[in-house]
Amino acid sequence: MQTGATFRLTGDHDRSAASVTRLLDLEPSHIFEAGDRVGHRSGAIRRESLWLLSSDLPPDSELADHLHWLLDRLEPKADTLWQLTSQGYVADWFCLAASQATEHAIELDRRLLRRLLAMPGDLLLDVMGDDD
Template sequence: MRTGATFRLSGDHGGSAALVTRLLDLEPSCAFEVGDPVGRRSGAVRRVSLWLLSPDLPPGSELSDHLHWLLDKLEPKADTVWRLTGQGYVADWFCLAASRVTEHAIVLDRPLLRRILALPGDLLLDVMGDDD
């Protein structure tokens, strides 16, 4: 079973990832600015800034563990996250669940969902098979 979750803030309105880092006082797992190259050889540049926060949890951790980790970091900053979305940043919770057929159930209980709902952003679930 492979799982992961990333809280993402994108600034397609000209906002910067550096501003998100400064206002949240959290180091992102990864950040990109408008104008940064996309890939190594394509010649394309980013049209939006992107600020990503992902847990560094052991392989096989439950998806809910990833989300709880993110919430523990972001809930104390909820007012700032809401302010950023009010300024035009787009938030989402991008989640991965990759499993062999009938191997595992993902549990997102009501208390966890309530915590997610207290912050901005849609919950995106990428569910797929895990073929080695």
């Protein structure tokens, strides 16, 4: 089983990832600004900014543990996150779960779901096979 979770804030060209870092006073895992090039070879220009905070737990951790890790860091910033979403940023919790067909079940208990519901952003689950 491989898992991971990332909290993402996306903003249009008027909303920067750097300002999210300043407002949250929290170091992101990655940021991308609107107007930046996408990759080194592509001529495409990024249309939106993106602020990412990813769990740094090992990929064989439970998905719930990744989400708890993120929530422990983001819950103290909940008011600011709600303010950012009211200003037009879009929030989500992007989760990956890759497993063999009969290997593992993902459990998200009521306590975790209550914590997520108190925060901005939809829960996105990318569930796939773990093919070598």
